[in-house]
Amino acid sequence: MRPRKIPQRKCVACQEMMPKKELIRIVRSPQGDIQIDLTGKKPGRGAYLCGKVSCFKLAKKSKAFERALKAPVAPEIYDRLEQDFIKVEDEFQAAKAMAGDDDDDGK
Numbered sequence: 001m002r003p004r005k006i007p008q009r010k011c012v013a014c015q016e017m018m019p020k021k022e023l024i025r026i027v028r029s030p031q032g033d034i035q036i037d038l039t040g041k042k043p044g045r046g047a048y049l050c051g052k053v054s055c056f057k058l059a060k061k062s063k064a065f066e067r068a069l070k071a072p073v074a075p076e077i078y079d080r081l082e083q084d085f086i087k088v089e090d091e092f093q094a095a096k097a098m099a100g101d102d103d104d105d106g107k
């Protein structure tokens, strides 16, 4: 009965549900290393964030990562993630624009 659904995940900052591929995954590996996972396939506990720096900042402020990853996140980890996030966000938006099939909202 139901149409096949695209897997959706919630941004930990703004709580918006989005197709998984439009979110950036932050993963805490079994070794405890926290990093951005662009493949979405790395093992570990993940937190999803829509590709907005504002959401990253909100997640940092509200400690949403700590909650989602169930681990404390050190300030230097945040700094590193933020740098990476800004870089990734550029590529991410570019990749999305290049795919160009369903990018006409918000215009």
Ligand SMILES: [Zn+2]
Pocket (backbone or CB within 6 Å): 011, 012, 013, 014, 015, 016, 049, 050, 052, 055
């Ligand atoms: Zn968000």
